[in-house]
Amino acid sequence: MEWRGRRGSRNVEDRRGMGRAGAGGVGIVGMLAILAVGYFFGIDITPIVQGIDGGSQSGQSRELTQEEKESGQFVSVVLADTEEVWSRVLPxxxxxKYTDPQLVMFSGVVNSACGSAQSAMGPFYCPNDRKVYLDTDFFKIMSQKMGAGGxxxxxxxxxxxxxHHVQNLLGILGQTMKARQQTDEVTANHISVATELQADCFAGIWARQANEQFGTIQPGDIEEAINAAAAVGDDTLMTKAGRAPMPDAFTHGSSRDRMTWFKRGFDSGQLANCDTFKAAGF
Known part of the structure; x- marks a missing residue:
């Protein structure tokens, strides 16, 4: 992917140098909030990282490493690409009308309008403040422990x-969250899967539209994205955790489904082809 030397977004808030709070400073209530945020909005990668990090409670600021600075520049460029694509495609x-989300980069633990969140829960979107939260160390986990680098x-x-932000603007996210609260656990999980697969499909739309608009995709890039989609499939995560995959317990979708819907979005570039809810029988 060609990204160096390109425009970055102004909608990035970097909290990574503001100190790192470990799980010991979160408390029981905070830990429950972490689990809730991960369940509803993020990718639960605790089976991959083998437990929640109990790092230092130090609140001291620190200087970012060169690697962190580069990853921050990368995130800013990708976010800028999403802004330009969706500001055209959504209308x-x-x-x-598309309104830009904010993206917060953090280390360890972060506070959001959806509660406290820990990096072991993976990246997530909070509809309450319309912000994406990302610990850039997740990229290392993807590469080193999930086999999904690039x-x-x-x-x-x-x-x-x-x-997920696009879903929020379309009113889909609010409807699905309400529907999940009014039904049984198995059905709620199926609604969650449809929600996540649609976000994968929207990511595929972005990939196609970004390539057409900027010509930044290089050979092998789409394969990288499809591989990443497979790596965060519920069946794959359950298997890595030593558990038998249980479809009724899926909240994000199987590896095969995540790959399929990303590719469907990429192949079509159309929102109309991303109706995962209809496909699931809702």
Whole structure:
């Protein structure tokens, strides 16, 4: 993916140098909030990182490393690409004005309008403040422990969370959250899966539209994104955790489904082809 030297977004808030609070400073209530945020909005990667990090409670500021600075620049460029794509696509295809989300980069633990969140829960979107939250160390986990490295794989993660923002603007996210609260656990999980797969499909739309608009995709990039989608499938995560995959317990979708819906969005570039709810029988 060609990203160096390109425009970055102004909608990035970098909290990574503001100190790192560990789980010990979160408390029981905070831990419950962490689990809730991960369940509703993020990718639960605790089976991959083997437990929640109990790092230092130090609130001292620190200087970012060169690697962190570069990853911050990368995130900013990808976010800028999503802004330009969705500000054009959403009005054209849905008649809805696109408003940019904020993206917060953090280390360890972060406070959001959806509660406290820990990096072990993975990236997430909070509809209450319309912000995407990302610990850039997640990219290392993807590469080293999930076998899903590469710039475009990381871009897919950002695009997926921005996909939730698109759902929020379309009114879909609010409807699904309300529906989940009014039904049984199994049905709620199926609604969650449809929500996540649609965000994957929206990420695919972004990939296609970004390539047509900027020509930034290189050979192998789409394969990286599809591989990343597979790596965060519920069946794959359950297997890595030593558990038998249980479809009724899925909240994000199987690896196969996540790959399929991302590719469907990429192949079509159309919101109309991302109706995962109809496909699931809702």
């Amino acid at each position: 054209e295809q849905a008649g809805v 710039d475009f794989a990381y871009a897919y993660v950002i695009a997926h969370e921005v996909g």
